[in-house]
Amino acid sequence: MLAYFVxxxxxxxxxxxxxxxxxxxxxxxxxxxxIDVYQAQRQNMGTSTASAELEALTRRYGLDKPVYVQYWKxxxxxxxxxxxxxxxxxxxxxxxxxQRLSFTVLIALGTLIxxxxxxxxxxxxxxxxxxxxxxxxxxxVGMAGLSIPDFMLALVLMVIxxxxxxxxxxxxxxxEYIDAPWSLAKIGDLIKxxxxxxxxxxxxxxxxxxxxxxxxxxxxLNMQYVQAARARGLSEPLVIIKHAVxxxxxxxxxxxxxxxxxxxxxSLVVSIVLGLPTTGPLYxxxxxxxxxYLAGTFLMFLAGMLVVGNFLADILLALVDPRIRYE
Amino acid sequence: MADxxxxxxxxxxxxxxxxxxxxxxxxxxGVDFSVERGKVLGIVGExxxxxxxxxxxxxxxxxxxxxxxxxxxxxxPRESIGSQTEKVDITGLPPRGKAMxxxxxxxxxxxxxEPMTSLDPVYTVGSQLMEAITLHQxxxxxxxxxxxxxxxxxxxxxxxxxxxxxxxxxxxxxxxxRVMIAIALSCNPTLLIADEPTxxxxxxxxxxxxxxxRALQEETHMSIIFITHDLGVVAEMCDDVAVMYLGKVVEQTxxxxxxxxxxxxxxxxxxxxxxxLTDENQTRLDVIKGRVPDPSVVPPGxxxxxxxxxxxxxxxxxxxxxxIKLGGGQEVRCLLYDDKLMAQSPTRTxxxxxx
Numbered sequence: 199m200l201a202y203f204v205x206x207x208x209x210x211x212x213x214x215x216x217x218x219x220x221x222x223x224x225x226x227x228x229x230x231x232x233i234d235v236y237q238a239q240r241q242n243m244g245t246s247t248a249s250a251e252l253e254a255l256t257r258r259y260g261l262d263k264p265v266y267v268q269y270w271k272x273x274x275x276x277x278x279x280x281x282x283x284x285x286x287x288x289x290x291x292x293x294x295x296x297q298r299l300s301f302t303v304l305i306a307l308g309t310l311i312x313x314x315x316x317x318x319x320x321x322x323x324x325x326x327x328x329x330x331x332x333x334x335x336x337x338x339v340g341m342a343g344l345s346i347p348d349f350m351l352a353l354v355l356m357v358i359x360x361x362x363x364x365x366x367x368x369x370x371x372x373x374e375y376i377d378a379p380w381s382l383a384k385i386g387d388l389i390k391x392x393x394x395x396x397x398x399x400x401x402x403x404x405x406x407x408x409x410x411x412x413x414x415x416x417x418x419l420n421m422q423y424v425q426a427a428r429a430r431g432l433s434e435p436l437v438i439i440k441h442a443v444x445x446x447x448x449x450x451x452x453x454x455x456x457x458x459x460x461x462x463x464x465s466l467v468v469s470i471v472l473g474l475p476t477t478g479p480l481y482x483x484x485x486x487x488x489x490x491y492l493a494g495t496f497l498m499f500l501a502g503m504l505v506v507g508n509f510l511a512d513i514l515l516a517l518v519d520p521r522i523r524y525e
Numbered sequence: 526m527a528d529x530x531x532x533x534x535x536x537x538x539x540x541x542x543x544x545x546x547x548x549x550x551x552x553x554x555g556v557d558f559s560v561e562r563g564k565v566l567g568i569v570g571e572x573x574x575x576x577x578x579x580x581x582x583x584x585x586x587x588x589x590x591x592x593x594x595x596x597x598x599x600x601x602p603r604e605s606i607g608s609q610t611e612k613v614d615i616t617g618l619p620p621r622g623k624a625m626x627x628x629x630x631x632x633x634x635x636x637x638x639e640p641m642t643s644l645d646p647v648y649t650v651g652s653q654l655m656e657a658i659t660l661h662q663x664x665x666x667x668x669x670x671x672x673x674x675x676x677x678x679x680x681x682x683x684x685x686x687x688x689x690x691x692x693x694x695x696x697x698x699x700x701x702x703r704v705m706i707a708i709a710l711s712c713n714p715t716l717l718i719a720d721e722p723t724x725x726x727x728x729x730x731x732x733x734x735x736x737x738x739r740a741l742q743e744e745t746h747m748s749i750i751f752i753t754h755d756l757g758v759v760a761e762m763c764d765d766v767a768v769m770y771l772g773k774v775v776e777q778t779x780x781x782x783x784x785x786x787x788x789x790x791x792x793x794x795x796x797x798x799x800x801x802l803t804d805e806n807q808t809r810l811d812v813i814k815g816r817v818p819d820p821s822v823v824p825p826g827x828x829x830x831x832x833x834x835x836x837x838x839x840x841x842x843x844x845x846x847x848x849i850k851l852g853g854g855q856e857v858r859c860l861l862y863d864d865k866l867m868a869q870s871p872t873r874t875x876x877x878x879x880x
Contacts, residue, residue, distance in 0.1 A: 328589070422637050423645040428586050429637075430657040430708065431630030434621045441645050519647055520692040 199516070199523060206512050210505045217501035218276075222269045225490045225497070233261055255283075259491075272491070276498065282491025286483070291495045295477065301370060302476040308396040310457065313403040318450075320404075321411025326438060328416060336412075340405035349467045352398045356472070359394070367394045368473045398468050403457075410453065414446035421445070447518060455511025458503040532601060533716055533748045534560040534583065539596035539616075541578055541587065541772075550820050552578045554772035554828075555596070557848060557856075560716065560765075565742060565749040567763035567780070569756060569795070571817050575772040576752045580718045583750070584635055585620045602632055602715070631661040634709035638721040640702035644693035650677075650704050651689035654711060661712045676707040680737060699730035703737070710741060720752045735761055756799055760784060768792045771828040772820065778855040788857045790835045827860060835861065 233252055256262050259282065260271040272282060281291035320340075324333040359367045369376075370391050375384045418424065419442055427441045428434075466478035477496065484492040516522045541553035553575045560566045568576050581587050583598055598615040618625040637643045644653060654673040658664065664672065670689070677685035680703040693701060702722060709717055719738070723731040739762060742749055751762050759766055759780065766783040768776045768791060776789040787793045797811040815832040818824060824831050830841035837860070844866060846858045860866055 422639050422642040425586070426635075426637055426643045426705070426708075427645065427653075427656075429584055429630055429635040430653075431626045431628075431660055432656065433626060441648075444647055445645065520649075521646055521694045524692065524695070 202516060202523075203513070206509055210509050213505050214498075214501060217505075218273055218498060219269070221497040221501070222272060222494060223265065225488075225494055226265055226268070228488055272494065276495075281495040284484070284489050284492040286487050286489045286492065291492050294480070294492065295495065295499075298475055298477045298480055301474070302478070305392065305395050305399070305474065305476060306460070308392060309399045309403065310454075312396050312400040313407055316400070317404045317407035318411055321408045322415060322438065322443060324408065324412040325415035325419065333412075336408065340408050343401040343405035344409075346401070347467075348398055348402060349471045351401060352394070352468050352471045355394055355398060365390075367391055370474055395468055395472055395474060398472075407450070407453070410449060411446065414449055415442055418442045418446045444518070448515060451511050451514045451518065454514075455507035455509075456504070458507030458510075459500045531562045532559050533562045534601070534750075535597075535599040536579070536583070537597045537599070539579070539582060539593060539598065541575075541582055541591060541593045543588075543591045545590060548821055551823065552591070552772055552820055553582070553593075554823065556769070556772065556774055558767040558774050558777050560748050560750060562715075562748055563746045564764040565751055565762055567751045567753060567759040567766045568769055569753060569759055569766060570769035571754060573817050573820065574769045575820075576754075576769055577720055578772075579769075580635065580720050580750065580752055583615065583718060584629055584633065585615050585618060585625050586629070587620070600628065600633070600716075602628075627661075630657050630709075630714075631712045632714055633716045633718065634712065634714040635718040635720065636702070636705045636709050636722050639725050640698050640705060640722075641725065643705050644701055646693050648692075649689070650691050650693065650696070654689070654704075654708050657708050658711050672711060673707075676711040677704070679710070679741070680704070680707045682707070698726055699733065702726065702730075702734055706734075706737065706741070710745070710747075713745065714747055716748045716750070718750045718752070721754070722751075723758065724753070724755075731758075738762065756795060768795070771817065771823055773828065773858060774856075775829065775858045776856065778857075779853070782853060782855050788851060788855060788862065789859050790833045790861070791829050794832075794834065827858075837861075840866065 233256060237252065258271075260267045263271075275282065279292070281295070283289065284291050284294055287294055320336050324336045327333050356367055359365065365372070367390075370388060371384070372387050372391075375387045378384055421442075424437060424442050427437045432440075466482055468474070469476045469478040470482075481493070481496040483489070484496060512522075536556055536558050539553050539556040540551070543550040543552055556575065556579055558566070558568075568579065570576055578587070578591070581591070582593055587593070593616050596616065600613045600615050602611060602613060613624075613628065615625070615628070618628075644650065651670070651673055654676065655666075655669050658669045658672050659666070662669070662672070674685045674689055677688050682688050682700060682703050688696070688700070688704070693704075696704065705722075722738070723734050726734060735758065738749070741747075749762075751758070753759060763780050766776075766778060766780050767774045768783070768789065770791050776783070776787070776792050778788075783792060784796065787796055791813075794811070794813045798813060800810055813832055814834075818828070818831070824842070826840075826842040826844055827833070827846050830836045833841065836842075841860055844860055844863075846860045846863065848856050848858055849862045850856050851862065
């Protein structure tokens with residue numbers, strides 16, 4: 199078991215190194231250096247930057263040096279918590295990211311919990327009542343949820359809430375609370391806004407997860423050990439929960455590991471439509487504007503989340519399945 | 526037969542249908558047989574004749590789209606202190622109800638065809654054994670574990686305490702089938718249903734498992750329904766035989782009679798299709814011509830008539846044979862033994878006499 203851990207951990211670090219290498223070089227591929235863009239932008243805005251400031255930046259990131267030196271400077275800084283600066287915002291990447299990241303994680307976790315709580319029981323119900331009315335209804339609603347685009351659902355909800363309840367659900371806070379200090383009222387306001395993105399992003403996720411759960415469980419229900427458990431005289435709920443569902447969870451655990459990166463990158467369109475202060479739109483803008491350190495940081499976080507997610511999933515799987523544990 | 530003190534299970538006129546999208550499949554079309562207390566009944570027949578469905582009916586755990594639409598399964602439980610044994614009508618019990626679950630796994634246990642997949646891979650052998658024991662017996666955890674390890678020792682598993690903590694994937698096919706037998710026998714059932722328990726095992730292991738089952742049967746005096754398509758296994762294991770064809774029992778008799786004086790043409794054909802060591806080299810093995818028809822299109826009259834070597838045209842494809850009792854408890858469903866029908870047409874009487 200320990201060897202299994204260590205091996206996974208080693209794979210994880212190797213993957214991260216490769217991701218950072220490839221990612222950094224791809225971000226550097228477009229012609230023109232960061233300093234050129236920075237300078238051009240400054241000139242556009244009518245302010246000329248002192249050449250001393252530019253030189254300091256060049257020295258800090260080794261921008262006049264070959265690309266591998268730049269990479270080395272960036273990555274050594276990165277592991278120490280210096281993510282570089284964003285020329286677009288002229289601020290440290292660190293400062294830019296944290297605030298948005300916390301909101302993103304809040305929305306993503308809310309969505310994740312919503313999805314699982316809704317999808318798993320429905321999936322189990324649909325599988326145990328295959329082709330009955332409940333299953334067909336769940337399938338229909340699920341398919342509808344899967345095929346309606348996120349942004350459209352978001353727009354429809356915005357309009358409905360605006361017209362029926364008379365308040366705007368765009369953003370995460372009402373206007374008066376955006377810059378207000380944290381208080382109970384502000385949290386209440388947050389919750390009032392939070393359910394919309396959670397519902398919108400969760401709907402398609404729920405539909406997919408439900409179908410996967412249903413399919414897995416149907417496979418497992420045909421297994422002989424389910425029959426054998428029944429033949430032992432176990433009650434039907436016990437057979438389903440203890441023997442069937444437990445075995446149907448494997449693919450879902452893998453899925454859970456894969457869904458961690460979507461905490462950062464997911465729900466981009468919804469975030470833009472709803473005007474949410476999440477990382478999605480920021481990442482998108484960074485890629486468009488060649489904001490290399492900002493984009494690079496996001497890339498590293500995405501890869502990190504994916505790798506950590508897979509690592510956690512592997513550990514969870516080992517806990518759930520003895521065949522992996524004793525490999 | 527139902528009044529017979531020695532009967533433990535009586536199946537009468539059992540019809541089981543599966544309601545599928547492409548129509549109703551009549552898997553069982555009137556199955557009759559009975560199992561005697563302490564005896565081993567073999568149910569033989571080709572694939573698709575309804576052997577396993579019969580077992581599922583007795584356990585009252587048909588798949589969702591299957592239903593016993595007609596007929597009765599009566600179970601006569603463990604002999605109580607008085608001479609009166611109460612009859613349980615299994616077909617009348619709700620499949621998921623408490624009464625049925627108290628019988629299932631406790632008084633009637635079952636082992637399956639695929640030992641590789643009959644154990645849940647994520648639980649230890651011990652935990653699955655304990656599941657059955659603690660469910661049906663009023664024992665503490667410690668006592669339960671003792672019973673479990675005992676049960677594992679009884680099926681000749683080496684180091685039963687180690688096997689108790691093992692996961693199914695750490696055991697071989699033969700070991701897993703032993704574990705299944707241990708689980709089935711842990712609650713001392715009066716009736717064991719074995720659905721092709723050795724089909725998936727290699728011949729050596731198969732012989733060991735059969736020996737074990739035979740020994741355990743002699744020790745515990747339980748009744749066994751042994752479902753198989755292997756007549757060699759029947760000869761080795763069983764006291765009585767029920768031969769099934771397309772959802773009906775066509776012949777029920779003792780194992781001796783089945784091998785030495787089989788009456789139904791189908792039974793005879795089955796016996797002819799066993800390879801024999803004494804056969805001369807260059808002879809071809811007899812086969813039954815044709816194949817088992819789709820259960821959704823059962824031939825009229827006697828269902829076996831298109832494949833029967835002794836078919837009488839105009840009779841077998843018209844009349845459905847009833848159960849005819851011959852001497853010595855031999856029962857057969859074949860028009861050749863229906864004196865009344867045979868007498869009606871003189872030419873056929875001659876044919877019957879020439880037989």
